[in-house]
Amino acid sequence: MVTSFLLLASSALAGVQPTTNDLQQLIKNRGIHSGSGFTQAQGDIEAKYGKKAFAPLMKIGESKTAEDSHRYFAIQTAAQLGGVEAESHLKPLLNDSSWMVRSASLNSLMKIRANLDAKEWKKLLKDPALVMRSQAVRAVATAQPDQAADWLIELLQDQNNFRNGRPEWVSFEALKTLPQFTLNEKHRSALKELFKKHKDDKFRKAISPLMKEAP
Numbered sequence: 001m002v003t004s005f006l007l008l009a010s011s012a013l014a015g016v017q018p019t020t021n022d023l024q025q026l027i028k029n030r031g032i033h034s035g036s037g038f039t040q041a042q043g044d045i046e047a048k049y050g051k052k053a054f055a056p057l058m059k060i061g062e063s064k065t066a067e068d069s070h071r072y073f074a075i076q077t078a079a080q081l082g083g084v085e086a087e088s089h090l091k092p093l094l095n096d097s098s099w100m101v102r103s104a105s106l107n108s109l110m111k112i113r114a115n116l117d118a119k120e121w122k123k124l125l126k127d128p129a130l131v132m133r134s135q136a137v138r139a140v141a142t143a144q145p146d147q148a149a150d151w152l153i154e155l156l157q158d159q160n161n162f163r164n165g166r167p168e169w170v171s172f173e174a175l176k177t178l179p180q181f182t183l184n185e186k187h188r189s190a191l192k193e194l195f196k197k198h199k200d201d202k203f204r205k206a207i208s209p210l211m212k213e214a215p
Contacts, residue, residue, distance in 0.1 A: 018049045020056040024070070027060070032073045042077045054082040058089045061101070068100040075101065079108035087114045094120065099129035106132075110139050121145055125155050130168060133161070137173040141180060149181040153190045167203045175206040183210065 026045065031037030045053050060066050061075035075093065079086040086108060093105035106124065109116065116124075124136035133155070140148050152174045155161060161171050183191075188211050195207045 016049055017052050018045075018056055020059050023053060023056050023074070024060060024066070027070050027073055033069065038073065041073065042080060045077055046081060051081050054078050054085070057081070058086070061093065061104070062089065068098050071098065072100045072104040075104040076108050079112055083112055084114070086112060090114070091116075091120070094124065099127070099132050102127065102129070102132055103135055106135060106139055110142055116143070116145070118145075118147060121147075122151060122154075125151050126158070126160075130161075130170060134170040134173050137170060137177055141177045144180070149178065149183055149187055152178050152181075153187055156194055157190065162198075165198070166200050167198065171203065172206060175203075175210065178210055188212075 023045065027041065030041035030044070032041050045057075057074045057078035061071050061078055063071065066074070075090070079090060082089075090105045090109050090112075091114075093101050094109075096102055096105070121136070121140065124139070125133060127133050127136060137152070137155070140152065145151075155174050156171055161168050178187075191207050191211045195204055195211060198204065
């Protein structure tokens with residue numbers, strides 16, 4: 001009897017339409033900066049408001065005046081509630097000035113299994129933020145787009161992914177991901193040039209097996 005009453009009460013609350021201010025206050029009051037706090041706050045919003053929180057959460061995510069951490073949380077929570085409905089909101093945020101917002105958008109797009117076109121992938125792999133380029137490589141590994149090998153080779157040839165002649169970690173992410181795709185002679189030739197050009201032992205060791213033609 002009590003359990004049935006609680007379920008009915010929960011269902012009724014899930015029908016309440018929250019305002020942007022309601023959700024901003026909730027986000028502000030929760031410890032969203034820890035993994036458990038982030039997940040708990042998402043659960044609280046879903047339990048209290050359900051899918052009706054989607055639109056005001058996206059409004060926070062799209063707001064240029066909201067804190068980046070709040071936008072990051074709002075975007076991912078909105079995508080969790082809205083699913084594929086969120087895609088049209090998320091893609092424009094890949095161009096946001098904040099890397100945290102771009103990161104939340106890409107992460108959410110991968111979770112809802114959205115398709116990105118070649119232009120979008122190439123832009124992500126050339127993102128000005130190193131952390132975003134690394135995330136984009138991991139997203140490529142998840143989504144498996146057809147031209148992935150070409151783009152990863154281009155990333156390895158990009159001098160922005162080297163510092164003082166030494167490869168940044170995103171280069172190693174790319175080398176780790178490349179074996180998931182079919183490499184042709186053009187790819188292997190590019191890898192051989194990179195092997196000759198760079199003297200970093202760890203980098204050359206990672207490239208070496210990729211230069212060989214598959215049996």
